[in-house]
Amino acid sequence: MTRWLFIVAVTGVLSALFLFGLLRGKPDREIASNLIGKHAPDFTLPLHKGFAENLGENFSLAEHKGQPMVINFWASWCPPCFQEAPALATAWRKYGTEVLFVGVQTQDPGRRDEGQKFVDQFALGFPNVFDSQSSLSIDYGLFGVPETFFVNSEGLVIYRHTGPLSKITLDNQIGKLVR
Amino acid sequence: MRHLSNSVRQVLGLLAVIGGLAVADSVQSEEAKSRMDSVRQLEQQVFDIGRKLRCPVCTAESVAESSVQIAIEMRWIIQEQLEQGLGEQEILAFFQSRYGDWILLDPPKRGVHLMLWLLPILAALLGLVFLAFSFRRWQNVAKNSIELDNANLNRVRKAVEEARR
Numbered sequence: 001m002t003r004w005l006f007i008v009a010v011t012g013v014l015s016a017l018f019l020f021g022l023l024r025g026k027p028d029r030e031i032a033s034n035l036i037g038k039h040a041p042d043f044t045l046p047l048h049k050g051f052a053e054n055l056g057e058n059f060s061l062a063e064h065k066g067q068p069m070v071i072n073f074w075a076s077w078c079p080p081c082f083q084e085a086p087a088l089a090t091a092w093r094k095y096g097t098e099v100l101f102v103g104v105q106t107q108d109p110g111r112r113d114e115g116q117k118f119v120d121q122f123a124l125g126f127p128n129v130f131d132s133q134s135s136l137s138i139d140y141g142l143f144g145v146p147e148t149f150f151v152n153s154e155g156l157v158i159y160r161h162t163g164p165l166s167k168i169t170l171d172n173q174i175g176k177l178v179r
Numbered sequence: 180m181r182h183l184s185n186s187v188r189q190v191l192g193l194l195a196v197i198g199g200l201a202v203a204d205s206v207q208s209e210e211a212k213s214r215m216d217s218v219r220q221l222e223q224q225v226f227d228i229g230r231k232l233r234c235p236v237c238t239a240e241s242v243a244e245s246s247v248q249i250a251i252e253m254r255w256i257i258q259e260q261l262e263q264g265l266g267e268q269e270i271l272a273f274f275q276s277r278y279g280d281w282i283l284l285d286p287p288k289r290g291v292h293l294m295l296w297l298l299p300i301l302a303a304l305l306g307l308v309f310l311a312f313s314f315r316r317w318q319n320v321a322k323n324s325i326e327l328d329n330a331n332l333n334r335v336r337k338a339v340e341e342a343r344r
Contacts, residue, residue: 034279107236109248134249137235138256141277142249144236 033149033160034141040071040151041139045104045129048112048119059102059129068177069100069151072165073142075107076114081146084164085122091170092126098178101126106137107145152177225257228267232274233284241284 035041044060046052051059061069072088074081092101103124105115112130119128131137140149143162150159150173159173229243234250242250242257253274260270274282286295327335 032279034275034277107247107249133255134252135256137249138253138274138277141279141282142235 033157035149035157036160037156037158039155040069040149040157041136043129043131043136043139045131045136048105048116048128048130050116050119051127055127059127061102064100065155066153067100068098068153068174069102069149070170070174070177071102071104071140071149071151073104073106073137073140073145073147074118075105075145076111076118077108078145080164081118084146084166085118085124087165087167087170089122089124090167091174092124095174095178096126099174103128104131104136105129106131106142107134109134150174150177221258221261224261224267225254228257228261228270229254231267231271231284233282235278235282 040061042060042062044058044062046057047055047059070088070091072084074085088101088103095101103119103126105112105118105128108115109132112132115128115130118124140147146162146164148161148165149157150161152158158176161169161173226243229250230241232242232253234240234242234245234247234253236247236249237245240250242253256273257270260273265273271283280287280290288296
């Protein structure tokens, strides 16, 4: 009896470790962020071409305080970023008047032109900036791209999503911002 | 005589210039050496702190070893903060405030991370207890004499004899 209990316990522990390993490798998952409940770190970064004409050379988050925001980090080499971009563009068309969408090209050194092509390809009409040194990645505690932060009107981060966004996640999280 | 003394004066002047240059060169090389030493020391400090931080986008690599851009940027931040006079703990806390305890390669000895430190000790203790019990059981088995009836004793004798042949 004791021997059976021992075998069951060992098998259970090994299975749990196996499952943990499988889930760790899944890109689309929730990872607790140290920023939840804290103010979204401020930044001023150069805008991609199309936006500079209307908004100026740089975009500063501080100038948009009081507005709920969706801050999306992406890179031009990242397939999941391409995967989520249409959903993001659709959400912006739907909620763009209530929520400020900001795209940040990061972890993508020296590829500003490729970033511009990405913006043009998906007709992203919301401001997209270029984080040439990836320093904003560190300020936001990014593990990779894509990652998205949902910030309420008080400037507090309420949710962080790692991996490609789905329409459902966008609708749910934006729903909480505009409620 | 006057001509000779002029020549001597010129030679002495030349020697003084050469001596001065040599002293200046040695002072300069001392300064360069001390500058190089402080650069090396700073690099070593950056490396030592970088080795305590996990590269956020790599697999099992520290910030000191990784060549991805984010790790390079983190090394720059470490260097800047060291130059500003911040200590190792303050720099580690800076990254911890952004990434949480996950970013530290040496998990802090508190909360759930305490398990990581205690479990190996606990496992070793359990192993020792298991071994102690096993040895005791084997000793008890060895102490107890084995009783054989005549029939079995004969079987054993027969088997030994056959083996000897």
